[in-house]
Structures are given as C-alpha cells and as structure tokens.
Amino acid sequence: MLRKPSPGDRPSSDQLHPAIYVTLICLAVWFAIAIWGFASDGYTDWLLVVVSGFILVAASITAILSRVRTGRTKWDRKRFRDWITGDFSTRTDKSRSLNAAVEILLPLGAAAIGMTAFAIVFMTEHAT
Numbered sequence: 001m002l003r004k005p006s007p008g009d010r011p012s013s014d015q016l017h018p019a020i021y022v023t024l025i026c027l028a029v030w031f032a033i034a035i036w037g038f039a040s041d042g043y044t045d046w047l048l049v050v051v052s053g054f055i056l057v058a059a060s061i062t063a064i065l066s067r068v069r070t071g072r073t074k075w076d077r078k079r080f081r082d083w084i085t086g087d088f089s090t091r092t093d094k095s096r097s098l099n100a101a102v103e104i105l106l107p108l109g110a111a112a113i114g115m116t117a118f119a120i121v122f123m124t125e126h127a128t
Helices: 018-038 042-067 080-084 097-127
Strands: 087-089 094-096
Touching: 018 042, 018 097, 080 097, 087 097, 094 097
Parallel strands: none
Antiparallel strands: 087 094
C-alpha cells in the first residue's frame, strides 16, 4: 500500500523550473499581440509600438533571468512533474510549487486574457 508523502518528504527548490519562464514569455507575447487589436490610426499605432517595445524588454529580462544560475543545476535535469509536486522555497517561507507557479503566472495570464476580451469587444464595435 502506498502512503501519502509527508511535507518533509517532498523535494524543495528555490529556483523556478524553466517551463515557468517559457510560460511567462508566451503570456507576454500573447499580451503584446492582444493589444494590437486596438490599432486604428497613426498615433495609436505609434503608441502600440512603444508598448510592444516595453513588453519585449520585459520578456527579454525574463529570458535572461531564466538563464542565470547560482551554480546549482540539479533542477534543470528534473522533470516538470517532479518540480511541481515539490516545495518552493522563498526567503520568508516554503510553499507548494504548484501554488507558487499559479501565483507567478496568474497576473500576466489574467491580463492577457482580459486584453484579448477587450480587443474583441473593441473590434466588434468598430466593425459596424
């Protein structure tokens, strides 16, 4: 009979899995594509280019941070399933990796989905 692992049995990490960084970059690109649904005239397009540039810089910083390592690379070889079922350590506390991943991805995911919804409404109102 298999026993449920206790919290002390779960592996712990203080680094994000590379899949979390890839998901952050994908959500940033989705957000950048969604804002282009508001393009209409020359001035608006220029502002969208500026905002897209800011998003590109933020995604680039995320990509650079994903490559920075502190000398411990054992989590690079772990599967995502092993990382997500473990614990994630921060400076102040330890929480489940799944909860940490949701807390990290939720703001950008909600913004991307919301911006897509606003762009769809904007395009349907201006199509008539």
